Amino acid sequence: VLIFLPWIASYRVNWLKERLSTAAAVSIVLLQGEPNALSHNAQNDVLMAIGAKAIAVRDGGVSRLLVVSDMPPQVDEHIDIADVGLVNGMTGALDTLFFGGKRMLRVFGPVGDSDKEFELIMPDYRLRDAMLRYSRNVAVVSLLISLFTAMLVYAAIDLIMIGPIRTMTRSILSFSEAPDDPGRVISPTDRSDEIGVAERELAQMQDRLQKMLSEQKHLADLGLAVSKINHDMRNILASAQLMSDRLRQVKDPTVQSFAPKLLRALDRAVSYSEGVLHYGRTQEPAPSRRRLRLRQLVDDVHGLLDIEEGIEFINAVEMAFEVDADSDHLFRVLTNLCRNSIQAMAADTERTVVRRLAVAAERHGSVSRITVTDTGPGLPPKARENLFAAFRGSARSGGTGLGLAIAHELIRAHGGTVELVESIGGRTVFAVTIPDQPVRLDQARNGLRRPA
Template identity: 90%
Template structure:
């Protein structure tokens, strides 16, 4: 029986994500006396002994009745000889020898309602217990046997009953010390045999359960301890056996859980490394964008009509870039800031998104939003959401260079009560199944080779902060549709009442 190791320390995902390994603590081993194997063996021995005790009660009762029947049968044989002859012809010494051989004090026979005392050595002053051999039940036999076994030895018994096919009833007066001695010897032999059976059964049960259960559980325990020491090592993942029972299910679930945890820790470490790298790049990027803002301010002084048309868009793009750059460092410390919601003209916001897209490769952009359509949202955050969705659509359609293909990106909107629904539709090739499974998960929901999948993850987070949702409505070859749902802010009752009051 081997010892099962236990772990004193569990892995800290935060430390693993930061690339810091947990403090190494050597695992303890469970003492042999506290292991599952020892407990199983001892419990099996105890349970088998308890079962033997329950079986022992009817056994000892049956042995007591059989012992008394044997003595009564011997007395009956002697009685028949004496009845056919002359009992008075036996000398006192011969009577004592007969009674001593049987272990009795007196022998009597009852025939036709008449009782005859055949042989008597010394009639006892009293009889402590009367035993009817023919009418002794199981419960009465067990209680009598226990009484004789624990409290007997100095009692006088009267045993009576028929023997064989004879119509006579024989009686036997005898002390119970010989019966108790025989019962003690029988009990000792039964206890010894029961102990051997218990040990043999326990070893067989232990061997079977150790092979079926304890061994696999020990393997899973060692695998968990080994995995906790080095969760980034693929070799520490348990290899499940091809079993269809509960142990096999547990091994497969543990293997899948370890694989998911390993991927999650790798992604967290990737995010931590990426955040550090972006923070370093962002520090210098802000200076470059500030210089670009100064140059763009000078462009506004140029009188060229073309420059005057593009200068405002360039300024807005640079302002947003600076704002995003400043928000990158804040994101590393906290989450996205809560949305600052205002009433926006969605068509103009969609035009600004169009101005940042590269649609010169034959991609048609359709702004189907009504001029009067308004949405209750944060301008910068909604701009980021639509930019990510539209840029993904443009990149997907730009991958197909066939001139006959229709490449169109359309943005429309509709209002359902107090809910605004923005629909982004493209005629690209559609999303692959792998991207659909992890659509809004960072680093797993990318539809392009080499993509990070951050765009949809960011869009999902920003819209959820508005109390809305981003969902994939349809994705087949030639049509992909995303829907952004944003509910209006709830109006407080006191503000609504104050707004309806007429001025005095």
């Protein structure tokens, strides 16, 4: 619209200028000849050719009517060609388009370098018809240009954005069908915009995922083989333990000196095999949560631990403290944490070193927080980085790191966390956080109801 209005206004002015120029040429010819040189029929022919009713010329303030035919009784609009501005031209063009066709126009103004002013009396229906044809042509051309531009824009967008995005989508779908096929990884382009970055990141992600899946498959195959081997090895080690127990009864001093070492080595081997088999389970059962007296549970853990002389165990849990958890799961978690602490402190053979293990608990609203604190040497940096990673988070030589991995998995099933709060020389603190189960609204209402 902003382009059409100036165009149609310019077309209207040019059309009137052309008619006025033609009338000026005829007027000059008539001025050079006799006043009555043209017959009445010839005058009509000239006016019909121009589409006018009368032609006049003003020279030196004197107006002279040169050609006339059926002089109209009135003129509806006066148009000064020399004084048509942009706004006047646009409003006049719209007025002619929508309301014209039956008006009489008086068009006047100078033509070229002539000092004379020419006038033209004419109806506006031919002007309106010409403007309608011009508008139709402009609309058709604009439509064609718009369609062509839209096609170019669509082709550009398809080439720049939609095509690459479609390629990435197909790559994702294809990769999801067979993630182990290297041929289904997208080949990124050299583009430096956001699409190029997305393609490169997708390719890297698919590569990483493919390697991860390959490693997971290898680990699964290896885990199956190790589980079978550990199952058989556990039976063999159990038989070896029975034979080693009999060695204690031998009175030979040499046998008595190496028998305890052999028993400890066999115990560690059996514990390692059981830990690997236990961790190799596909999934832990969902926790069966109940209200537990934590102090009694900690006493059971203390009774199971093989605490050597010189290590002090403190149960600092209050008698009335209760926790909402699965008894077996929490027992295994506390056993793993306490056993790790005892093994860490057992390495200190100096008598002056304080070796103490304490279990405490506190409640913050609906969340229970259990802390396991020891006075051991602390965790090395490598163990902190892989704290809950199986086979990588062990703090001692020969350890598997399965204890913390299993504890983390069990507490996470409760909706809680296991975290290392502090680990420096002489103090290591682990915290187990377990939130209470949310109370269902219908159960709470049933509990509040009283019989009538």
